[in-house]
Amino acid sequence: MISLKNPDQIAKMRTAGALLYEVLQQVRAAVKPGVTTAYLNNCAEQLIRKNHAIPSFLNYEGYPASICASVDDAVVHGIPSEKQVLKEGQIISIDCGLVLDGWQADSAFTVGVGEISAEAQRLIDITEECFWRSARQAVAGNRLGDVGYACQSFAEANGCGVIRDLTGHGIGREMHEDPPVYNFGTPGRGLRLRKGMTIAIEPMISAGDWRVTCDPDKWCYRTRDRSLCSHYEHTIAINEGGLPEILTYPDFVWKEEA
Numbered sequence: 001m002i003s004l005k006n007p008d009q010i011a012k013m014r015t016a017g018a019l020l021y022e023v024l025q026q027v028r029a030a031v032k033p034g035v036t037t038a039y040l041n042n043c044a045e046q047l048i049r050k051n052h053a054i055p056s057f058l059n060y061e062g063y064p065a066s067i068c069a070s071v072d073d074a075v076v077h078g079i080p081s082e083k084q085v086l087k088e089g090q091i092i093s094i095d096c097g098l099v100l101d102g103w104q105a106d107s108a109f110t111v112g113v114g115e116i117s118a119e120a121q122r123l124i125d126i127t128e129e130c131f132w133r134s135a136r137q138a139v140a141g142n143r144l145g146d147v148g149y150a151c152q153s154f155a156e157a158n159g160c161g162v163i164r165d166l167t168g169h170g171i172g173r174e175m176h177e178d179p180p181v182y183n184f185g186t187p188g189r190g191l192r193l194r195k196g197m198t199i200a201i202e203p204m205i206s207a208g209d210w211r212v213t214c215d216p217d218k219w220c221y222r223t224r225d226r227s228l229c230s231h232y233e234h235t236i237a238i239n240e241g242g243l244p245e246i247l248t249y250p251d252f253v254w255k256e257e258a
C-alpha cells in the first residue's frame with residue numbers, strides 16, 4: 001500500500017532529512033586511512049542520539065549497527081567492524097537512516113579513502129549522476145519505469161552494471177514502504193507518481209557484472225565478479241508540477257536545464 005504524505009508530514013520528513021544530512025557530512029569528514037568502520041558507525045550513532053533521533057538500521061530485522069559500511073566490491077549492507085581498517089585507495093559506501101518524531105530519513109553516499117584511482121572516482125561520479133537523472137524523472141505524472149530507465153540507460157552507456165537484486169523504496173513512518181523503486185526499467189511503464197509520495201532512490205552501480213553474492217554473515221552483498229561498486233541515495237518528495245524535493249539534502253536547488 002502506498003501512503004501519500006500531506007505537507008505537515010513532509011515537513012517532519014524534511015526535519016529528519018536535514019538531521020541525517022548533518023550526520024552524513026560528519027561521517028564523511030571522518031573517512032580516512034586508518035579509521036575503522038566501527039568508528040564511523042559510532043560517530044553516526046552518537047550524533048543521531050545526541051539530536052534525539054533513533055538510528056533506524058539498528059536492530060532492523062536483526063541488523064547489528066547504525067550504518068552500513070560497504071567497501072570496494074561490497075554493494076550494500078556491510079556490517080561495520082573494529083577489524084575493518086580503511087586503507088588508502090579504497091572506496092566506501094556509507095548508508096544511514098534515522099527516525100525523528102516518528103518520521104524516517106534514509107541516505108547514502110560513496111567516497112574515496114585518501115587518494116583513489118581515476119576509475120574508482122569515475123564510478124562514484126557515474127553513480128551520483130544516475131541518481132540525479134532518476135530524480136529528475138521523479139515528477140507527478142511520470143512512471144517508475146521512467147525513473148529506472150534514466151539510471152539504467154546512463155549506467156549502461158558508460159559500461160557499468162545496474163544492481164538488480166536491491167532497490168529503492170517508499171519511505172515515511174516506515175523505512176521501507178511501497179513501492180519498490182527499481183534502478184532499471186522501461187519508459188512509460190510502472191506505477192504513476194503522484195504528489196505526496198516520498199521515496200528513496202538508491203542506485204547501486206558496478207564497474208563490471210551486476211550480479212551479486214551475499215556474505216556468510218547474511219547481510220553484506222558483493223558483486224559476483226568482485227568488481228568495484230558504488231551507491232548513492234536520497235529520500236525525496238514528489239511535487240505537483242515541478243522537480244522533487246531532496247529531503248536529505250537541505251538547501252539543494254535544481255539548476256535550470258541548459
Ligand code: MF3
Pocket residue numbers: 056057058060061063067068077095096097106107169200202233
Ligand atoms: N538503507 C538501506 C536501504 O536503503 C537499508 C539498510 S538495511 C539495514 O534500504 F538492515 F541495514 F537496516
Ligand code: CO
Pocket residue numbers: 106107168169200202233
Ligand atoms: Co534505502
